[in-house]
Every structure is written in structure tokens, then in C-alpha cells.
Amino acid sequence: MSFLPDALALEPRQSSTLALQRILREQQTLLDSAGVGIVFIRHRRVVRCNPRYAEIFQLHSPQAAVGHSSETLHPSREAFRALGRAAYPVLARGETYRTEWQMRRSNGCLFWTHLTGRLINPEDSSEGSIWIVDDIDEQKRSQAELHAALRENQVLFDNAMVGIVVLRDRVLVRCNHHFERILGYGPGELVGRSSRQWYLSESDWQAAGEHCYAPLALGREFEGQMTLRAKDGRAVVVEVRSRPLDPADLSQGTLWIVLDVSERLRVQAQLAQMHGALEQQVRDRTRELSETVADLHREIEQRKYDQERIHWMAHYDALTGLPNRVLLAERGQQAVRTARESGSPLAVMFLDLDNFKHVNDSLGHRVGDALLMEIAQRLRRTVRDRDTVARLSGDEFVLILPGANAQGAARVASKMQEAARAPVQLGHHELSVSPSMGIALFPEHGEDFESLIQAADTAMYRAKAEGRNNFRFFTPRMQEQSAQALQLTNALSRALERGQFALHYQPQVSAATGAISGVEALLRWRHPELGDISPADFIPVAEDSGQIVAIGEWVLDTALAQLQRWRQRGLSGFTMSVNLSAAQFRHPQLPELVAQLLERHGLAGDCLELELTENVAIGDPEAAARIMDQLHAHGVGLAIDDFGTGYSSLSQLKRFRICRLKIDRSFVRDLGQDRNDHALVSAIVRMAQALGMRTTAEGVETPQQLELLRGEGCTELQGFHISRPLPAEQVEPFLLRHQRGARLAPAPSQARPGKPSP
Numbered sequence: 001m002s003f004l005p006d007a008l009a010l011e012p013r014q015s016s017t018l019a020l021q022r023i024l025r026e027q028q029t030l031l032d033s034a035g036v037g038i039v040f041i042r043h044r045r046v047v048r049c050n051p052r053y054a055e056i057f058q059l060h061s062p063q064a065a066v067g068h069s070s071e072t073l074h075p076s077r078e079a080f081r082a083l084g085r086a087a088y089p090v091l092a093r094g095e096t097y098r099t100e101w102q103m104r105r106s107n108g109c110l111f112w113t114h115l116t117g118r119l120i121n122p123e124d125s126s127e128g129s130i131w132i133v134d135d136i137d138e139q140k141r142s143q144a145e146l147h148a149a150l151r152e153n154q155v156l157f158d159n160a161m162v163g164i165v166v167l168r169d170r171v172l173v174r175c176n177h178h179f180e181r182i183l184g185y186g187p188g189e190l191v192g193r194s195s196r197q198w199y200l201s202e203s204d205w206q207a208a209g210e211h212c213y214a215p216l217a218l219g220r221e222f223e224g225q226m227t228l229r230a231k232d233g234r235a236v237v238v239e240v241r242s243r244p245l246d247p248a249d250l251s252q253g254t255l256w257i258v259l260d261v262s263e264r265l266r267v268q269a270q271l272a273q274m275h276g277a278l279e280q281q282v283r284d285r286t287r288e289l290s291e292t293v294a295d296l297h298r299e300i301e302q303r304k305y306d307q308e309r310i311h312w313m314a315h316y317d318a319l320t321g322l323p324n325r326v327l328l329a330e331r332g333q334q335a336v337r338t339a340r341e342s343g344s345p346l347a348v349m350f351l352d353l354d355n356f357k358h359v360n361d362s363l364g365h366r367v368g369d370a371l372l373m374e375i376a377q378r379l380r381r382t383v384r385d386r387d388t389v390a391r392l393s394g395d396e397f398v399l400i401l402p403g404a405n406a407q408g409a410a411r412v413a414s415k416m417q418e419a420a421r422a423p424v425q426l427g428h429h430e431l432s433v434s435p436s437m438g439i440a441l442f443p444e445h446g447e448d449f450e451s452l453i454q455a456a457d458t459a460m461y462r463a464k465a466e467g468r469n470n471f472r473f474f475t476p477r478m479q480e481q482s483a484q485a486l487q488l489t490n491a492l493s494r495a496l497e498r499g500q501f502a503l504h505y506q507p508q509v510s511a512a513t514g515a516i517s518g519v520e521a522l523l524r525w526r527h528p529e530l531g532d533i534s535p536a537d538f539i540p541v542a543e544d545s546g547q548i549v550a551i552g553e554w555v556l557d558t559a560l561a562q563l564q565r566w567r568q569r570g571l572s573g574f575t576m577s578v579n580l581s582a583a584q585f586r587h588p589q590l591p592e593l594v595a596q597l598l599e600r601h602g603l604a605g606d607c608l609e610l611e612l613t614e615n616v617a618i619g620d621p622e623a624a625a626r627i628m629d630q631l632h633a634h635g636v637g638l639a640i641d642d643f644g645t646g647y648s649s650l651s652q653l654k655r656f657r658i659c660r661l662k663i664d665r666s667f668v669r670d671l672g673q674d675r676n677d678h679a680l681v682s683a684i685v686r687m688a689q690a691l692g693m694r695t696t697a698e699g700v701e702t703p704q705q706l707e708l709l710r711g712e713g714c715t716e717l718q719g720f721h722i723s724r725p726l727p728a729e730q731v732e733p734f735l736l737r738h739q740r741g742a743r744l745a746p747a748p749s750q751a752r753p754g755k756p757s758p
């Protein structure tokens with residue numbers, strides 16, 4: 001391709017030829033080095049093109065294009081024609097036609113070009129046209145990619161789940177819908193607005209400016225949480241991340257990514273609350289669980305304890321901790337088996353504390369229990385480990401002594417006496433007890449444990465009967481006697497209904513005048529087979545079995561009936577004394593019963609005197625005082641029987657309004673020989689005088705005793721020397737004789753027992 005300058009026409013022919021050649025070379029060089037493809041087309045065929053053109057269409061040389069139809073350079077005939085239709089009106093006007101057009105390389109690939117076309121002679125298009133072809137395919141692709149990227153960015157921008165804001169000088173340049181939605185604004189409403197608009201206050205905005213822009217000014221990111229104000233005024237908590245668009249130049253603006261965390265915070269708060277509630281629940285459940293586990297443990301422990309306790313209670317005595325009757329039987333049977341198999345000796349000992357009932361009645365059960373506990377420990381300490389000391393009931397203990405023969409058992413019995421003898425200090429009481437023991441040996445006294453215990457029990461009763469504080473080995477004779485005792489108990493239960501009881505009366509006379517002052521009713525029991533049985537033997541049995549209440553009522557009724565009969569026969573001026581046992585005295589109906597009986601027999605209360613032992617009152621003095629007050633209210637007199645043998649206190653004597661003390665016959669018996677007895681009797685009389693009480697000496701058997709008692713100031717006397725207890729009809733002559741008073745015999749020769757002097 002060449003373009004001739006106008007100057008050529010002016011050159012001389014030779015020089016002009018040279019100039020033309022030079023110009024042609026210059027043009028060729030220009031074409032060869034052009035960065036765009038240049039092609040000369042005439043009659044739709046390539047006339048000439050430069051190397052770049054060949055390169056663009058991937059032809060191996062510019063000559064390869066020459067002569068080719070320009071149509072082949074286009075994707076299709078239609079495209080070729082369309083270009084022609086668009087370009088030639090422009091070209092025909094002599095203008096340059098420019099377009100971006102898709103063309104085809106020689107290998108068939110389509111590519112984008114920038115075409116610039118011009119007719120060589122706009123007047124005559126047949127002269128052809130010059131086209132500059134610039135390969136912009138790469139640029140087009142980059143542009144397309146850029147646009148795609150921009151579109152993608154826009155989509156991201158528009159659909160991002162975070163607010164995106166571009167601020168410049170704190171004025172919103174651009175933002176996405178999400179940001180608008182966060183603050184409740186419509187599309188485009190915020191553009192050009194100062195960010196002040198979405199802060200709660202001016203000061204907040206200022207503070208945020210200082211806070212956020214400090215790192216941004218240094219080209220760094222800012223991250224933080226802040227509270228913004230929505231269009232409707234509600235507070236919106238957001239997390240923001242901001243960075244300068246150009247770290248080196250903050251004035252270019254800043255990009256803000258805004259995340260609405262209000263909901264998240266609300267949910268987090270809710271979650272935290274739920275978590276807290278859950279944790280609390282877990283804590284509660286854990287606590288409940290651990291409490292339940294602890295309860296379970298406690299229950300298991302309690303059950304274990306209960307089972308052990310039940311087992312213990314079933315086998316041990318609650319008061320002393322010693323084996324009880326059940327364990328005793330188990331151990332006893334085992335001991336008998338072992339003794340039988342090994343041929344070794346075995347002793348069983350029955351031990352009963354003497355007068356324990358007395359302690360219990362007089363000092364109360366608490367003292368009695370404490371005494372039992374102490375004695376139980378002493379017994380346990382006295383024997384070997386393999387021996388058994390069991391508490392059977394009350395004050396009864398049984399010892400199993402494996403390997404003990406008669407000698408060994410006797411030694412143990414002595415040690416028991418020794419152990420029990422030492423006084424026991426319980427509060428202000430110093431008590432001493434003694435044991436009565438019975439011993440049975442295997443196999444002589446019993447082939448099984450039951451028989452051995454029975455034998456030992458029988459032997460113990462014998463030891464008691466023979467003076468207590470003693471021990472006895474079982475003998476067959478004892479067996480008989482024990483059977484008799486049982487017989488007595490049975491017989492007593494039917495004695496009342498069978499009318500086997502009778503009363504004897506023993507007079508009591510004034511020591512000063514000899515006049516009859518009273519009569520004591522004394523119970524007698526005559527059994528058809530057993531004969532006369534002493535009240536000293538059967539009263540304790542009646543007390544133990546509770547029959548004493550019914551028997552005692554019979555005695556009172558009979559005695560008062562007798563007194564009334566005597567009254568009717570003119571025998572008066574004396575009282576009727578009736579003995580009351582502790583069980584009778586404590587019976588709640590006693591005062592009422594006494595009143596009823598007095599009324600039934602038409603007698604006043606002051607003709608009756610009830611004799612109580614010292615100890616009935618002391619167990620529960622308050623209750624005793626109440627009963628005594630009620631009896632006093634009926635006019636009934638109260639005397640203390642066997643005074644000096646029990647536990648009386650002066651204050652109680654006074655409180656109980658006792659009218660008479662009966663000096664026990666054990667003090668009277670040796671009067672004259674025993675100075676101590678004399679001193680005691682004298683002291684009792686003085687004390688009674690001081691308290692305004694009368695004194696009756698019991699068991700007066702001799703005139704000497706009588707004189708001494710009279711000399712001491714004793715007010716009344718009772719005893720064989722005056723009269724034995726006699727049936728009513730037999731005592732009547734005495735009563736008649738002494739009604740108005742009779743001198744009492746001064747010397748024994750003058751009065752035989754049972755034959756009182758006139």
C-alpha cells in the first residue's frame with residue numbers, strides 16, 4: 001500500500017522517481033510496523049494488506065490475503081452485508097466509518113475488532129476503500145469480564161446479607177438495600193445524607209467519628225459494635241467493619257460493612273437466659289438428684305440401721321444392752337449342744353436382785369432402770385467373754401457358763417455377790433443390792449436349755465426364800481416346792497369367789513389408859529387342801545398378779561361391815577385399820593371406793609384408818625399427796641405401817657398429813673436388849689410428837705416392851721401381848737372388856753400372848 005504526497009508532482013522526472021521510491025519505502029515501513037491491520041479493498045476483494053493484518057487474521061503472509069473476498073473475513077454473509085449496509089452510506093458521504101465488529105480469523109475463530117473505514121474516493125466507491133482493523137478481542141473479553149465482575153459485584157452488593165456503605169466525609173455516597181432495610185429507609189433515601197442521620201444523638205455521632213476514624217486515618221481497619229437509630233427511631237445494634245477505600249488517602253472515602261446484630265443479641269440474650277435457666281434447671285436437677293441420691297443413701301443406711309436395730313431389738317435388751325430372752329434361748333441351745341457333743345460341763349445361773357421392786361416402787365422407775373444398767377455392766381464385767389449374761393425381764397438375769405462345773409459356777413456366784421455388793425451412787429441415792437441366784441448343771445438338772453433355766457429359777461427362789469443374797473444349786477425337792485408356789489398362784493385366783501378369805505382383827509390399845517383405840521383387820525386365807533396360808537406369802541402373789549385390788553376391796557367392805565355390826569352392838573370409840581398395798585393405793589378409784597363403802601355401811605370417814613407402807617408415796621409423791629388429800633376430805637385417817645424400814649422424808653410426812661406412825665416390830669422385838677432399837681424407837685416417838693402424830697408400836701409381845709414403849713411416850717400399842725389377831729366373834733370379848741379402858745398388865749407373868757389382861 002502507498003500513498004503519494006502532492007509534492008511529487010512538483011519534482012523533475014528523475015528526481016521525482018527517486019522521491020517516489022523513497023516515499024514508497026517510507027510508507028512500506030510505516031505499514032509494516034503499524035500496530036493495527038490495514039487493508040485496501042476494491043470490489044470486495046483484498047488488494048493489499050500489511051503484516052499486522054495478516055497476523056490478526058492468522059495468515060502466514062500479507063500476500064496470502066491478496067485476492068481473497070473480504071466476505072470470508074466475516075462470520076457470515078449476513079454479517080458482511082450488514083456491515084456494508086451500515087458503513088457505505090457513511091463512507092459515501094466521505095466520512096470515516098467506525099465500528100466494533102466481529103470478524104473471523106483464517107482458522108474460523110470469531111474475534112472482535114475495531115474497524116475504521118474510508119473510501120479512497122468518496123465520489124467513486126469503485127476505487128476501493130481503506131480499512132484499519134484493530135484486534136480488540138482481548139480488550140473486549142477483558143471488558144466483558146470486567147462487566148461480569150461488576151454485575152456480580154452489583155448482585156452481591158444488592159443481595160448481600162450485610163449492609164454495605166460507602167461514605168465520603170461522613171456522607172453516604174452509596175449503600176446497598178440491606179443497609180437501607182436495616183435502618184428502615186427506602187431505596188436511595190440515604191444517598192447524599194450525612195451519617196449523623198442514623199446516630200441516636202449528636203454526641204454519639206461525634207464519639208463514633210473519633211472512635212472509628214482514628215484507625216481509618218492511619219489506613220487501618222475499624223471493627224466494633226455500635227447502636228444506630230432507625231428511621232422510625234428504634235435503636236439498632238450493629239457490628240461494623242470499616243476500611244478506607246484508599247489506605248493512603250482517607251478523602252477517597254470509606255467502605256462500611258454493617259451487620260444488624262440486634263436480633264442476634266436478642267436471641268443471644270434469650271439464649272443466655274435460656275441457658276441460664278437451663279443451667280439453673282440442671283443445677284436444680286443435679287441438686288435434686290444428689291439430694292435424692294443422698295436420701296437414698298440415707299434411706300439405705302436407715303434401712304440397714306433399722307434392720308440392724310430390729311435384729312438388735314429382737315435379740316438384745318433395750319435397757320441394759322444385754323442379750324434378751326430370744327438370744328439367750330439361741331445361745332443356751334447352742335451351749336447345750338456343744339456341751340453334749342464335747343462332754344464338757346455347762347452351768348446355767350438364774351439371778352434375781354433382792355428387793356429391787358422395793359427400789360422401783362419407792363424411788364421410781366428411772367432410778368430402778370439406772371440401777372439395773374449399772375448392775376448389768378457389773379455382771380458382764382465379772383464373767384468371761386464366752387459366757388452369756390442375758391436379761392430375762394425386770395431384775396431377772398440368766399447366765400450361761402460354758403465349761404463351768406459346780407465349783408466354777410459357785411465361784412461365779414460369789415463373784416456376782418461381790419460385784420453387786422459395792423454401793424451404786426444414783427444422784428443423791430446410794431443404793432446397794434444383793435443378788436439371789438439359782439444354779440442348774442447340765443446334764444444333771446436338765447437335758448435341754450428350757451429345763452436348765454427352770455431348774456435354775458426354782459433354785460433361785462429357794463435362795464431368796466432362805467434369806468436372799470445367796471445362791472443355791474437346784475435339787476429335785478425344790479422342784480416340788482416350786483410346783484407348790486405355782487399351785488398357790490392358781491389357787492389364789494379362785495380364793496375370793498370360793499369364799500376362802502376371812503378377816504381376823506387385832507386390837508390396838510391406848511398406852512396410857514389401856515382403852516381400845518382401834519382394831520386392825522388382817523386377811524386370812526384357808527385353802528381346803530393347802531390349809532392356812534400366811535398373808536406374808538400370798539399378799540405378794542396377789543400384788544404381782546393384780547388380784548390385790550379385788551381382794552383389797554373385799555377386805556375394806558368386810559372390815560367396815562364388821563365395824564358397823566360392832567357399832568350396832570354398842571361397841572364403839574375405836575377405829576378400824578385396814579392395810580392397803582401400793583397397787584391398791586395407786587388405784588385411781590380408791591378414794592371413791594372408800595367413800596362408797598363408808599356410805600354403804602353408814603359410817604363416817606373418821607372411823608377408818610388406812611395403813612400404808614412408807615414406800616407407797618415416794619415413787620410419785622405428788623400423785624400420792626393428791627390421793628391422800630382426797631381420802632382426808634372424806635375424814636379417813638392415814639397411818640404409816642412398818643415405819644422405819646422404808647424411805648420417808650419428814651417433809652413428805654407433813655405434806656401427807658399422816659396421823660399415825662406404826663413403829664415396825666423389828667425395832668420393838670429387841671427393845672430392852674438393843675440400845676440402838678431403843679434409841680430408834682425413842683427418836684421415832686419424839687419426831688411423831690413434834691409433827692403432831694400418834695405412834696403405834698407393833699409386835700408388842702412382852703410387858704417389858706410395853707413398859708418401855710409407854711415410857712417413851714408411844715401412844716398406842718399392838719401385839720400378841722395385848723391380843724393376837726382373832727376372828728370377829730373371838731375378839732369381841734376383848735373389845736367389850738377394853739371399851740372403857742383397862743389396865744395393861746405390867747409384867748409378862750400377868751399376861752400370856754393372846755390372853756390380854758383385863
Ligand SMILES: Nc1nc2c(ncn2[C@@H]2O[C@H](COP(=O)(O)O[C@H]3[C@@H](O)[C@H](n4cnc5c(=O)[nH]c(N)nc54)O[C@@H]3COP(=O)(O)O)[C@@H](O)[C@H]2O)c(=O)[nH]1
Pocket residue numbers: 506520521522523524534535536539552555579580581641642662665698699700701718719720721725
Ligand atoms: N395389803 C394387805 N396386807 C395385809 C392384809 N392383811 C395382812 N396383811 C399384811 O400381811 C403381812 C403379814 O400379816 P399377818 O401374818 O397377818 O401378820 C400380822 C400380825 O399377825 C403380826 N403381828 C401382830 N402382833 C404381833 C406380834 O406381837 N408378834 C409377831 N411376831 N407378829 C405380830 O403382824 C402383822 C401385822 O403387821 P402390820 O400390818 O404391819 O401391822 C403384814 O405385813 C400385813 O400388813 C390385808 O388385808 N391387805
